[in-house]
Amino acid sequence: CLNSGWEFIFDDIISEVCPILASATSKVKDLFLSSSSEEEDIPSELISDSLRCGRELSREAKKRANRLVKNGVGLEACSPALLHFFSSKLSSDAKKASEVSHELLTATKIMQMKLCSTTDVTPNTFISFLENQCIQPHEIYCKPVSVSCTGSNKYRSIDGTCNNLRHPTWGRRGAPFTRLTSPRYADGIYAMPVATSGRPLPNPRLLSTRIFADRSIFSRVLSHLNVQWGQFITHDLVFQVMEVTDEGGIQCCLGNGRDILPQELLNDKCIPICVSDDDPFYKNHGIKCLNFVRSVTTPRDDCSLGHAEQMNTVTSFLDGSPIYGSDPILAAKLRSKCGGRLREETRKNCKGSFLPSVDDKLAVCDLRNISEPCYLAGDSRINQTPTLAVLHTLLLREHNRIADILSSLNPLWTDEKIYQETRKIVIAEIQHITYQEWLPLNFGESYLRYYRISPSSLYSRDYNEEVNPGAINGFGAAAFRFLHTVIPDTIMSCPSNSGTGYLYKLSDHYFNPGLVESTPESFDDIIRGIVTNRAGEADPHCTEEIANLLFKSSNKWGLDLIAMDIQRGRDHGIASYNDYRETCGLKRARTFQDLAGEISQDRINALAKFYESVDDIDLFVGGALEGDVSGSILGHTFQCIVAEQFYRTRIGDRHFYDNSEMPHSFTPDQLKEIKKASMARLICDNTNVKYVQKKAFELESSYNPKYHCDDYNAIPYVDLTAWKRPKFELYD
Numbered sequence: 001c002l003n004s005g006w007e008f009i010f011d012d013i014i015s016e017v018c019p020i021l022a023s024a025t026s027k028v029k030d031l032f033l034s035s036s037s038e039e040e041d042i043p044s045e046l047i048s049d050s051l052r053c054g055r056e057l058s059r060e061a062k063k064r065a066n067r068l069v070k071n072g073v074g075l076e077a078c079s080p081a082l083l084h085f086f087s088s089k090l091s092s093d094a095k096k097a098s099e100v101s102h103e104l105l106t107a108t109k110i111m112q113m114k115l116c117s118t119t120d121v122t123p124n125t126f127i128s129f130l131e132n133q134c135i136q137p138h139e140i141y142c143k144p145v146s147v148s149c150t151g152s153n154k155y156r157s158i159d160g161t162c163n164n165l166r167h168p169t170w171g172r173r174g175a176p177f178t179r180l181t182s183p184r185y186a187d188g189i190y191a192m193p194v195a196t197s198g199r200p201l202p203n204p205r206l207l208s209t210r211i212f213a214d215r216s217i218f219s220r221v222l223s224h225l226n227v228q229w230g231q232f233i234t235h236d237l238v239f240q241v242m243e244v245t246d247e248g249g250i251q252c253c254l255g256n257g258r259d260i261l262p263q264e265l266l267n268d269k270c271i272p273i274c275v276s277d278d279d280p281f282y283k284n285h286g287i288k289c290l291n292f293v294r295s296v297t298t299p300r301d302d303c304s305l306g307h308a309e310q311m312n313t314v315t316s317f318l319d320g321s322p323i324y325g326s327d328p329i330l331a332a333k334l335r336s337k338c339g340g341r342l343r344e345e346t347r348k349n350c351k352g353s354f355l356p357s358v359d360d361k362l363a364v365c366d367l368r369n370i371s372e373p374c375y376l377a378g379d380s381r382i383n384q385t386p387t388l389a390v391l392h393t394l395l396l397r398e399h400n401r402i403a404d405i406l407s408s409l410n411p412l413w414t415d416e417k418i419y420q421e422t423r424k425i426v427i428a429e430i431q432h433i434t435y436q437e438w439l440p441l442n443f444g445e446s447y448l449r450y451y452r453i454s455p456s457s458l459y460s461r462d463y464n465e466e467v468n469p470g471a472i473n474g475f476g477a478a479a480f481r482f483l484h485t486v487i488p489d490t491i492m493s494c495p496s497n498s499g500t501g502y503l504y505k506l507s508d509h510y511f512n513p514g515l516v517e518s519t520p521e522s523f524d525d526i527i528r529g530i531v532t533n534r535a536g537e538a539d540p541h542c543t544e545e546i547a548n549l550l551f552k553s554s555n556k557w558g559l560d561l562i563a564m565d566i567q568r569g570r571d572h573g574i575a576s577y578n579d580y581r582e583t584c585g586l587k588r589a590r591t592f593q594d595l596a597g598e599i600s601q602d603r604i605n606a607l608a609k610f611y612e613s614v615d616d617i618d619l620f621v622g623g624a625l626e627g628d629v630s631g632s633i634l635g636h637t638f639q640c641i642v643a644e645q646f647y648r649t650r651i652g653d654r655h656f657y658d659n660s661e662m663p664h665s666f667t668p669d670q671l672k673e674i675k676k677a678s679m680a681r682l683i684c685d686n687t688n689v690k691y692v693q694k695k696a697f698e699l700e701s702s703y704n705p706k707y708h709c710d711d712y713n714a715i716p717y718v719d720l721t722a723w724k725r726p727k728f729e730l731y732d
């Protein structure tokens, strides 16, 4: 189970594909023996030979990967592994960047192998040596990303470019994730990390079953909608996709999970999760291997060589990209091109509208028959669960509702003008609901105010163009995934005419949003259910619906999201928990017992049982076991990473909704209206639900009672008349 990622590079292959490089060895050796200083340059022919050879080897590996799938080593129909790939599609430019990245990483690895086998250079000194050299490959190997910003930049671009006019690539779709701490790759470049002893890290599935085991405790405060909003904004900020071949997704296991594939059939991007014979769940199903594939990487903007960086395939701004898309081609496809509206579908007997259908339903949904819905939205994860689809639908309706009002207020506005103004309002509402309602509830109001994360007065003047709004790797591949432990195990549906709620198992509905439209009232019933159903308690325990049955389709078993979270952190070379403790201002632990300030004794004992050294603990595991910070559902280290992300997402966004004194800033009248937006009002304005609690992310209680949607004092209404403009503004 320990693939490093470099299985395709052998010395004999190098000499076959790149004979020049093989003979370069002695020259390199001389260079290093003669110089102990790091000032010496790597000979330029070694660099160019490595690049050429990296390209050759990488292309060979790609051909082999395609061949394997073509020859039958592919994903089986209706398998959990296939469903996991449903949302892993790459646009052609992202695919190209990923290929270039693979070539550069392979070249870097070859250089390292040559230097380390012939000199005293260790993997770590190699990386710092490389960084000092700041090698930029010739443009035929990698073209630096350059964006020029023209025009007024009054509205956000779809792909996030030109938000920051000094650093126009920051926050764009396709950018490398940023890091708070140096990565932990075994070889400093890309190889899967190992323990400090050099032995394997503990098995992720073992950690999942022993530390995160199911214990059904529900939150007494938070609603399912609180969790669902969390996933929705996750999808706005981050999307790492897995490597695929031109022929389809990658299979790493034999016989749908009965064993791991033999090395000769294994793709080098495979990092399957092995399951032990005595696994409490999988032993009953004969499952020994869970399919898992490495994330796509991308070159740095300047193409410089170094360790791997994963690609964020969506804009990292909180900019409604799950609704509008991060890619201009998709964004255009989602528009109706009339009245500023987005495409929608209506149904007989249903008052509200629904998302449009994808072109090829069977390629991205797990349907029992083709008449069931499968939606198209700005984010390809849309169909993952019915409640995610419900939130997408709600925001689609909000866009079209606002577009209709704006066009009646300003009848001469063009489709483009209405679309852009509406998009701006919807994004502002999403930002307001997130920063004013959702973040304080989950992470503590006073904490967020203290760190200037929550907006306070009407306008803010906090925009700082030197703050990179990029997504932090440790946020997406570890800290924010802690919220997987609060996912409830059911989807609740509450018909208006009965006092009862019906519960559906989450695992019966992955990639099948049919529940949303099973009757004309289903959509509203699920909305009532999602504000009534409880979230899971914020402890490390999580439901088996995601820890044994994720994407189970018609099988009796599925994948384990918690084991995947741990393995993904390793795939991304996320620094250890101990490194992050230091980054976040805690003392580095020298012994397990040093964790006692943050982690309870029984949990420390569990960690000491599985990890050899306190330095080996994965960020996801250590962070999840910390006791909560007062007022937050997170412990200190996760709180620090999540807060840093939302700080950057706000301060580094030129278009953040309450920024003042920008050419595109809202007028005071408009901003006052936007600040009335709430989750409850979003529901009231876009469904047939009549009563909802004022704080919809919290359960109904005597302190948070339900109000009628017509009660505009309790649930204020965003009045759009502030957007009525004089006719002369037609052409701006």
Ligand code: HEM
Pocket (backbone or CB within 6 Å): 227, 228, 229, 230, 231, 234, 238, 239, 240, 241, 384, 385, 475, 476, 477, 480, 481, 483, 484, 487, 546, 561, 564, 565, 568
């Ligand atoms: C039923 C609900 C959910 C399901 C089924 C689900 C499933 C998944 C899956 C399959 C992945 C990709 C795993 C991988 O390949 O590494 C993922 C990633 C992730 N999830 Fe969830 N998730 C859910 C809810 C949430 C919630 C509520 C949050 C946070 C509030 C969240 C945060 C994340 C994050 C941050 C990632 C990494 C995203 C990326 O970089 O692509 N998820 N989730």
Ligand SMILES: [Ca+2]
Pocket (backbone or CB within 6 Å): 235, 236, 237, 314, 315, 316, 317, 318, 319, 320, 321, 322
């Ligand atoms: Ca975004």
